[in-house]
Amino acid sequence: MAKAIIIGAGIAGLATALRLKKKGYDVEVFEANSYPGGKLHVIEKDGFRFDTGPSLLTMPHLIDELFELFENDPKKYFVYKKKDVICNYFWEDGTRFSAKASLDTFVNEAASKFDEQASTISKYLKKNQLKYDLTAKLFLENSLHKMRSYLTKETFEAILQIYRLDLMNTLHRTNEKAFGNKKLIQLFDRYATYNGSSPYKTPGIMSMIPHLEMYYGTFFPKGGMHRISQSLFELAKEQGVVFHFEKAVTKIILKGQKAVGVETTDQRSFGDIIVSNMDVHPTYRKLLHEVDAPERTLHQERSSSALIFYWGIKKTFPKLDLHNILFSDDYEAEFNSLFSEKDLSEDPTVYINISAKEEATDAPKGCENWFVMINTPGNYGQDWEALKLKARRSIIEKIDRVLGTDIEQYIVTEQVWDPIGIESDTSSYRGALYGAASNDRFAAFLRHPNFSRSIKHLYFCGGSVHPGGGIPLCLLSAKITSDLVSNAKK
Ligand code: FAD
16 A cells, blocks of 8 residues: 655644545654644643634544545534634723624624625625635645636636726735724734734735635533644544654665655654645655755745733633733734744734633633744744833733723743744744735735646645645645645556
């Protein structure tokens, strides 16, 4: 039987392992950490449970598909429920808005809160849907780097309507053209952060991101986000995928222009195809010394990173829901700090995720588990100890101002993950959460393909390659990669 070797057991590595197993490969996964999941991990501390990375789940059908592939009922492994509230938004001037999942309710409540016409908001949302419908097949579901992806009816239709995709405007400009209310603009600008980009730079086509959230909904998995990686790992083991933990691959073995195996410090393993779920930057720099790296791709600007405080809070806050955003007063200055100055804003937007709102056992009685995150620049050698102190202070001041509390006195346990930790724990270059940023209208085309152009039998999956970062896109990358493997065999 042909053998596939996968480097990394992140969500994309797990999904690729399953898809290749289904295609008849023997699959071996080498993982540097002692656990699967990469960024989708968990910490438990002093009676609190925290998901370390992703907190927002959209398009869970992409996870179900993997169980269905093996004729298993997904519900046996992975149960989730749809949220009625997408996110609670807070502004410093006391404005509050709870964004509802029901589209009609969202439109009517947003119209009344932000003094916009309901028809204007509906028109904007419909245009977002059109952008998604026109481009998803080409940009998200197929390789952008194979000619056959372009020779389709869908691509032809997208080209005919290219003027409707807002490729020449930034997301912020697109939103500014749609709405007069600054807070509603900010609410829709925020979606640029879903792929670690700036709304002042990323193209207006990114307004398809809220469509995904509003059309498919947002979900919470029973047992927390960590259940996603854990349940896929369980399925993979059941299907006979072999895992080697604490085995960092140090080299991809080449024979001429073909990838034939991998090397760790104490082992060599050979296979018919090699798939790297490791960030594409260190894959070239550390595992493929002899190969000419695709420099233009590797020099692409990286997405934002993050600073996360995991706080056990000895109090409950009924005003807060699962997802909460406390907006910065000057959003443009915040993104300017992140991407131009590589510094933290004085007044960062603060995201608070509380999974105990859905899963009571995630915190002791009368307490909440707060995942408090701000976007940061990548790790460019800044003094992170000083930046963490500065961030902690400004986050606490903001929470106190906006929620009218004195949060410090309720923090009973604390752990922090910073860009250096994200980089070292997951090998993500500069600690980027989503690989390359989409701060350029050509970013999608510059992202690394799911295959190597110069080395045969070498493939790539995960957030640093096509179609991009975030759980849904990582799962799509696994599908594209495994389809490329099958097509190459034909
Ligand atoms: P990773 O999860 O980075 O996994 C790569 C794996 O490869 C790691 O396990 C690593 O140890 C292993 N590896 C690396 N090098 C080697 C080597 N040489 N040998 C062996 N193994 C190796 N996404 C969302 O959809 N929703 C969110 O709400 C969200 N929020 C986020 C918040 C944070 C704080 C973070 C960090 C990320 C967030 N993301 C979110 C992004 C999401 O987590 C990622 O896009 C996704 O998990 C990336 O998966 P991956 O498979 O590409 O890689």
